[in-house]
Amino acid sequence: MSSSTYVQLVDLAKHFGKVRALDGLSLDIAQGELVALLGPSGCGKTTALRALAGLQELDRGQLIVDGKDVTFQNANKRGMGMVFQAYSLFPHMTARENVEYGLKLKAHKTAGDKRKARSAELLELVGLSTHANHFPHQLSGGQQQRVALARALAISPKVLLLDEPLSALDAKVRTQLREEIRRIQIELGTTTLFVTHDQEEALSIADRVGVMRNGQLEQIAAPSELYDRPKTSFVAEFVGLTNPISGKVSGGSIEILGSVVKTLPGSVTSGTGIALIRPESIDVVASKSGNAKVAAASFLGASCRLNITMNDGAKVTAQLPSSDAAGIGAGATVSVSLLDMPVFVKAAG
Amino acid sequence: MKRTWGVRIWRWSIIAVVGAYLLVPLYAMFDFSTKPFGFQDKGRTFRAWQIIPSQQDLMISIARSLITAGIVMSLILFLIVPTAIWVHLKLPLLRRPFELLCLLPLAIPAIVIVVGIAPLYRWISIHLTESPITLSGVYSMLILPYTYRSLSAALDAVDIHTLAEAARTLGANTSRVIFGIIMPTIKTGIVNGSFIAIALVMGEFTISNILNYKTFQVVIAQIGRTNGNVAVAVSLASILFVLVLLLAIPTKKRRSAVLDVDLV
Ligand SMILES: Nc1ncnc2c1ncn2[C@@H]1O[C@H](COP(=O)(O)OP(=O)(O)O)[C@@H](O)[C@H]1O
Numbered sequence: 001m002s003s004s005t006y007v008q009l010v011d012l013a014k015h016f017g018k019v020r021a022l023d024g025l026s027l028d029i030a031q032g033e034l035v036a037l038l039g040p041s042g043c044g045k046t047t048a049l050r051a052l053a054g055l056q057e058l059d060r061g062q063l064i065v066d067g068k069d070v071t072f073q074n075a076n077k078r079g080m081g082m083v084f085q086a087y088s089l090f091p092h093m094t095a096r097e098n099v100e101y102g103l104k105l106k107a108h109k110t111a112g113d114k115r116k117a118r119s120a121e122l123l124e125l126v127g128l129s130t131h132a133n134h135f136p137h138q139l140s141g142g143q144q145q146r147v148a149l150a151r152a153l154a155i156s157p158k159v160l161l162l163d164e165p166l167s168a169l170d171a172k173v174r175t176q177l178r179e180e181i182r183r184i185q186i187e188l189g190t191t192t193l194f195v196t197h198d199q200e201e202a203l204s205i206a207d208r209v210g211v212m213r214n215g216q217l218e219q220i221a222a223p224s225e226l227y228d229r230p231k232t233s234f235v236a237e238f239v240g241l242t243n244p245i246s247g248k249v250s251g252g253s254i255e256i257l258g259s260v261v262k263t264l265p266g267s268v269t270s271g272t273g274i275a276l277i278r279p280e281s282i283d284v285v286a287s288k289s290g291n292a293k294v295a296a297a298s299f300l301g302a303s304c305r306l307n308i309t310m311n312d313g314a315k316v317t318a319q320l321p322s323s324d325a326a327g328i329g330a331g332a333t334v335s336v337s338l339l340d341m342p343v344f345v346k347a348a349g
Numbered sequence: 350m351k352r353t354w355g356v357r358i359w360r361w362s363i364i365a366v367v368g369a370y371l372l373v374p375l376y377a378m379f380d381f382s383t384k385p386f387g388f389q390d391k392g393r394t395f396r397a398w399q400i401i402p403s404q405q406d407l408m409i410s411i412a413r414s415l416i417t418a419g420i421v422m423s424l425i426l427f428l429i430v431p432t433a434i435w436v437h438l439k440l441p442l443l444r445r446p447f448e449l450l451c452l453l454p455l456a457i458p459a460i461v462i463v464v465g466i467a468p469l470y471r472w473i474s475i476h477l478t479e480s481p482i483t484l485s486g487v488y489s490m491l492i493l494p495y496t497y498r499s500l501s502a503a504l505d506a507v508d509i510h511t512l513a514e515a516a517r518t519l520g521a522n523t524s525r526v527i528f529g530i531i532m533p534t535i536k537t538g539i540v541n542g543s544f545i546a547i548a549l550v551m552g553e554f555t556i557s558n559i560l561n562y563k564t565f566q567v568v569i570a571q572i573g574r575t576n577g578n579v580a581v582a583v584s585l586a587s588i589l590f591v592l593v594l595l596l597a598i599p600t601k602k603r604r605s606a607v608l609d610v611d612l613v
């Protein structure tokens with residue numbers, strides 16, 4: 001890992017008045033990797049990204065890109081490509097002129113013919129060849145962000161920085177465009193830092209996802225690892241849905257819903273704890289002598305979500321493949337058990 | 350149906366009243382300027398208009414006032430606009446004070462300003478030059494309220510922070526950001542502000558008269574003392590000139606649409 005480390009954020013700190021936007025954030029990114037920074041609004045994601053771009057001064061910390069310390073380098077010399085949350089195309093320039101803009105400046109000066117070829121190639125890459133001569137106000141939101149992506153990539157940036165580029169778009173365009181961003185990123189091999197507050201977005205597109213909280217990195221791991229083996233209750237609860245169910249912890253296991261399952265490192269080690277159970281870890285079988293009743297069932301396509309009331313009054317949400325849920329509807333009596341997956345257990349109360 | 354007729358009549362009568370209010374004086378000026386004013390005139394004459402080009406003083410003063418307006422324009426472009434952009438971009442705390450400062454010339458009567466700057470201009474005319482072009486200094490102060498307002502409105506209509514940051518990450522330095530990105534974006538605001546400024550410079554009388562500079566309006570007043578018809582003809586011509594200028598301000602054409610970019 002460290003041998004191929006390309007970008008290093010070391011112990012970054014920045015405060016605005018009393019707000020600590022960054023509070024000792026450290027992060028390594030490998031060459032060609034796409035890392036997503038995920039966290040609730042206000043946790044410092046944008047500040048971290050802007051610091052790496054050179055748009056935000058820091059109180060403390062160090063930024064290293066490609067072996068060089070760039071902490072005090074000006075934004076216009078850093079060669080970072082940035083796509084902003086707000087629409088940021090230059091309104092008096094066409095899509096093509098926007099893409100070519102960086103290539104006309106001293107830092108990335110490119111001769112006329114090459115520049116034309118490059119902008120054509122990039123507009124092609126983002127699927128907007130036919131819109132090259134459109135002005136921004138003639139483009140939809142999604143198209144504008146595509147042009148912004150092409151513009152950022154035109155300068156062959158050392159790192160591509162994306163600050164919630166999809167948050168202003170509607171759901172369908174959002175999923176489509178995020179897949180395209182990933183395709184283009186892999187095709188060009190551009191090291192990328194992608195900031196979002198949408199966990200589905202982060203998990204679906206990134207090589208690794210870093211969860212941020214209060215200006216610090218809580219955990220960074222591959223999406224599946226983050227989902228299955230959260231290191232803190234914050235990560236467990238922020239990434240994906242969880243059912244909080246209390247039980248007795250002892251010897252690295254917890255007893256809940258009649259089963260005993262292993263606890264993850266970082267969990268409570270003794271006494272009563274609250275296990276954070278994924279809906280997919282709960283197994284539901286129709287059974288006359290079951291320990292629970294289905295309150296509501298919603299069909300989600302490939303899977304089915306069941307809101308269940310246990311006989312002792314506890315409420316849990318389970319999600320299982322639609323084929324397994326056939327015949328289980330609202331009002332059905334079911335028996336609920338746990339799949340054998342390690343769970344995170346937080347302190348009770 | 351009846352109501353729409355009522356609305357229509359109402360609307361047209363308002364337009365008629367306002368139109369008459371604006372046009373009757375202009376017509377009166379035209380009427381006066383074509384009245385006979387010499388023994389050789391019989392009935393209507395355009396002699397007052399024909400004489401205009403032969404008035405040496407007048408022509409020189411027009412040229413000077415235009416040059417002054419040109420200087421004021423370039424001061425707007427290279428000093429006031431970049432300053433306004435800078436304040437909006439980098440010094441948000443200074444926005445209020447800056448705005449107040451720019452509004453001051455409206456609050457202070459021209460005559461008070463003259464009293465204040467008279468010594469300065471006396472010094473200038475003794476030690477440097479007597480040219481009325483030096484008035485561009487005080488004029489660029491007088492036009493601030495109008496110019497700054499229209500710039501400020503244009504700057505607020507666009508997310509200039511994000512545009513500036515986007516340009517910086519692409520490699521633009523500060524002057525490129527201001528002149529290459531933000532100024533073209535607020536072009537309409539700049540053009541509007543400049544035209545209003547030109548109209549103001551061409552029409553200014555109080556200050557130049559008291560400071561004894563022969564600007565366009567001062568010369569018109571002088572001519573008026575010897576030949577009313579010519580003076581009125583020139584005034585009418587200058588009003589029409591400024592009117593054309595103001596009408597030329599682009600309203601909703603092609604590129605001016607940049608200000609309507611929706612940021613949603
Ligand atoms: N320029 C600024 N001035 C004052 N406070 C700021 C500024 N930028 C960010 N903040 C504060 O810093 C915190 C982190 O902001 P930000 O990095 O934008 O969060 P995120 O992008 O994760 O939503 C927030 O509480 C925000 O209000």
Ligand SMILES: [Mg+2]
Pocket residue numbers: 045046047164
């Ligand atoms: Mg943000």
